Structures are given as structure tokens and as C-alpha cells.
Amino acid sequence: MSQFVVSARKYRPKTFDEVVGQSHVASTLKNALQKDQLAHAYLFTGPHGVGKTTCARLLAKVLNCQNITEGQNPCNTCSSCEAFSNSASFNIIELDAASNNSVEHMRSLIEQVRFQPQEGKYKIFIIDEVHMLSTSAFNAFLKTLEEPPSYAIFILATTEKHKIIPTILSRCQIYDFKRIQNNDIIEQLSNIAEKENLKYEPEALNIIAEKADGAMRDALSIFDRIVSSSNGTIEYKSVLENLNILDYEYYFKMIDSAIQEDLASVILHFHEVLNNGFEPAIFLKGMLEHLRKLLLAKNEKTLSLLTVGPELKERYVNQAMLTSSSFVLTSLNLINNAEIALQRASNKIITSEIALSKMTFFNRIEDLSKKKRTALN
Ligand SMILES: [Zn+2]
Known part of the structure; x- marks a missing residue:
């Protein structure tokens, strides 16, 4: 099979209309372009991988395009657009503050602010992960941001807006990028799949x-x-295998069954997992993670530590409400011990099944120990 071109690069949006899941940002930017209401500094904030840098580059491109389209998109054919597309433009300077955050890096960027654009109207400076700049680099930058030359435009991007000092924030037009909805991602992937046959x-x-x-x-x-390991068909099963992940559906189902003391279902789900080629160790690890998420979902304060999408978060919260804290804690303990014991176990399946049985009959074990304590008193 021929080398698959990395789709992130190949299908990078060439117009604002192609940007997935950020139509609110795209339309506001297009509006500003149409009305010629340009700012000297923009701040693009939002989670990683949602299109901040892509939009920054698009904005940079359209600002210098010689034939902006009616829809306020770059023409992608003029000499300026071509130079941008081939990363050969002198009018765009990018700094990744994640790895270049010292005051020296900032000084060399500021140095370039002094020179007018060679071709086109604007010189655009994109600073990625701007919150990672050192304090002295920030201060050096602030002076430039206070009195920028008319041709300079700064586009700052960050995943952590709260780390940006107010003096910078107040000078920027702020755009909040959203997490991309699953449906939008699926649509984009299916479009790519169709184009790639x-x-x-x-x-x-x-x-x-x-x-x-x-x-x-x-x-x-x-x-x-x-795709690179498939034969032209993207199968659900191979996705799970390839990522070496267990579908969280198993865990949701298994906890649901455990709450109902339905041991047969718990064991059958476990064997379904094994039949799909997963080792007991991977299964137990996933179960620990699931239980931990339930524990975090039990409290509003710790809920923020759950780094999953909103829909999935809701499912964790709902399942957490069905379980008691002592169930979750005891289960964490049981599964954790089983995972440790697994390394020395002669039969890993039995070790796992014992832990799952104890988890399922948690209430009865609890009652039993209460009775024992009462009897002793
Ligand atoms: Zn152009």
C-alpha cells in the first residue's frame, strides 16, 4: 500500500468555511475582515487540537491575499497565498513558546517587528502556547504590543487563557475556540475516507x-x-485493537451489572473482553481507571479532573449517582489488589474473576463483616 499522506496536513483547511466546528470564530473573523475592523492583536484560546493555529495561519494568509474572495477567504492562487502555502512567506513569523520561551527568543522576534513587510500589507506574528513565555519574555513582548507599527499583527494562541496576564488580555481581541463535537469529527473523517477511497x-x-x-x-x-495498518477498510474491531484500548462500554455495562448483583453478566462481559484478545491485566487497568472516574464524578469539585467529553462526563456522573462511595472505594481496593496479585497468579483469569465476584457481592460482604463486628462486641 502506498504511503498514506498525513491527513492532518493534507486536509488542513484552506478557507474559513472548511474549518470544522469553529463556525462562530470563522464568521466573526470574516465579518471583521469585511468591515475592515482589524485589531493589532488577537488571542485564540481553547483546548489543544481544535484549530487555533490553523485559523491563525488562515487569517495571516487572507490579510495579505491580493484577491480576497467575496466570502472573505484567501484566493489560494496569488503569489502571496502561494508563498504562505509553501511556508516561503517572509510576512509570517511563527514562534512556538512551548519550546522557545526565553527573553532572547522574544527579542529576536521583536527585532523582526521593526522591518516592514516586503510584499503585501501586513506582517503577522503567531505565538503559539503564549502562556509559556517566561516573565521577562512577556515583559519584553508587552512593550511591542503597546505600540505596534501599523503593519504588525499579532495572533497569540493558548490552551490556558487564565495564565495570560490582564495587561495582555486587555490588548487582544479574544476568540474562544470550542472542543469539536463528535458528530463534526465523524463527518470530517468520513469525508476524508471517501476522498481517499x-x-x-x-x-x-x-x-x-x-x-x-x-x-x-x-x-x-x-x-x-x-489507515496505515488497514487494507482499505477501517473496522471498529481493528480500531479498538490498534489503540489497544477497551471500549468503555464494557465497564459501564459491568458496573451496571455489579450494582444489580448480576454476577453472571459481569463474568460474561469479562469473557467477552478476553475473547476480543485483551489480557486480564489490561482489563483490570481499565477497570481501575473507570472506578477512579466514578470517584471523581461523585463530587462536583473533582469532576473538573475528568478529562472526557461532556456527553461521556454525564454518563460517569449518572453511574456515579447509582453507586455508593464505599462501593467505589472497596472496588478500587479489590481491583487494585488483583492487579498486583496478577503478576504472581498461576491463573490470571481466576484471580480477576474472584475480584469481580467480590465487587459484585460487595453489599453482602459488607453485611457479613458488620454481623461479625456485632457478634464480637
Ligand atoms: Zn491570494
Whole structure:
């Protein structure tokens, strides 16, 4: 099979209309362009992989385009657009503050602010992960931001808006990028699959979208990984295998069954997992993570630590409400001990089944120990 071109690069949006899941940002930017209401500084904030840098580059491109389209998109054919597309433009300077955050890095950027654009109207400076700049770099930048030359436009991007000092915030037009909805990710992936003549099972794209957790960039890199090891068909089963992940559905189902003391279902779900080629160790690890999420979902304060999409979060909250804290804590303990014991166990399946049985009959064990304590008193 021929080398698959990394779709993140190949399908990077060339117009604002192609940007997935950020139509509110795209339309506001297009409006501003149409009315010629340009700011000197923009701040693009939002989670990683949702299109901040892509939009920054698009804005940079359209600002210098010689034939902006009616829809306020770059023409993608003029000499300026071509230079941008080939990363050969002198009018765009990018700094990744995650790895270049010192005052020296900032000084060399500021140095370039002094020179007028060679061709086109604007010189655009994109600073990615701007919150990672050192304090001295921030201060050096602030002076430039206070009195920028007319041709300079700064586009700052960050995943952590709260770390940006108010003096910078007050000078920027702020755009909040959203996590991309699963449906939008699925639609984009299916479009790419069709263009690449790839077949797919809808559930396969669904699981990629869920695992990408709102980040298109992550979805595309998982997609590429799966495609490069497939024979032209993206199958749900191979996605799970490829990512070596267990569908969280198993865990939701298993906890539901355990709450109802339905041991038969718990054991059958466990064997379904084994039949799908997963080792007991991977299963127990996933169960620990699931229980931990339930524990976090039990309290509003810890809920913020749950890094899953809103729909999935709601499912954890709902299941957490059905369980008692002592059930979750005891189960965590049981599964944790089983995972440790697994390394020395002669039969890993039995060790896992014992832990699952104890978890399922948690209430009875609890009652039994209460009776024992009463008897002793
Ligand atoms: Zn152009």
C-alpha cells in the first residue's frame, strides 16, 4: 500500500468555511475582515487540537491575499497565498513558546517587528502556547504590543487563557475556540475516507471521535495510524485493537451489572473482553481507571479532573449517582489488589474473576463483616 499522506496536513483547511466546528470564530473573523475592523492583536484560546493555529495561519494568509474572495477567504492562487502555502512567506513569523520561551527568543522576534513587510500589507506574528513565555519574555513582548507599527499583527494562541496576564488580555481581541463535537469529527473523517477511497464502519469512526475527545488533530492522527495498518477498510474491531484500548462500554455495562448483583453478566462481559484478545491485566487497568472516574464524578469539585467529553462526563456522573462511595472505594481496593496479585497468579483469569465476584457481592460482604463486628462486641 502506498504511503498514506498525513491527513492532518493534507486536509488542513484552506478557507474559513472548511474549518470544522469553529463556525462562530470563522464568521466573526470574516465579518471583521469585511468591515475592515482589524485589531493589532488577537488571542485564540481553547483546548489543544481544535484549530487555533490553523485559523491563525488562515487569517495571516487572507490579510495579505491580493484577491480576497467575496466570502472573505484567501484566493489560494496569488503569489502571496502561494508563498504562505509553501511556508516561503517572509510576512509570517511563527514562534512556538512551548519550546522557545526565553527573553532572547522574544527579542529576536521583536527585532523582526521593526522591518516592514516586503510584499503585501501586513506582517503577522503567531505565538503559539503564549502562556509559556517566561516573565521577562512577556515583559519584553508587552512593550511591542503597546505600540505596534501599523503593519504588525499579532495572533497569540493558548490552551490556558487564565495564565495570560490582564495587561495582555486587555490588548487582544479574544476568540474562544470550542472542543469539536463528535458528530463534526465523524463527518470530517468520513469525508476524508471517501476522498481517499477508504471503506469504513461507522462505529469505527465513532470510537476514533470519542477517543479524540474534541480534538480534531488527535482524531486525524489516530485515523492515519489505523489507515496505515488497514487494507482499505477501517473496522471498529481493528480500531479498538490498534489503540489497544477497551471500549468503555464494557465497564459501564459491568458496573451496571455489579450494582444489580448480576454476577453472571459481569463474568460474561469479562469473557467477552478476553475473547476480543485483551489480557486480564489490561482489563483490570481499565477497570481501575473507570472506578477512579466514578470517584471523581461523585463530587462536583473533582469532576473538573475528568478529562472526557461532556456527553461521556454525564454518563460517569449518572453511574456515579447509582453507586455508593464505599462501593467505589472497596472496588478500587479489590481491583487494585488483583492487579498486583496478577503478576504472581498461576491463573490470571481466576484471580480477576474472584475480584469481580467480590465487587459484585460487595453489599453482602459488607453485611457479613458488620454481623461479625456485632457478634464480637
Ligand atoms: Zn491570494
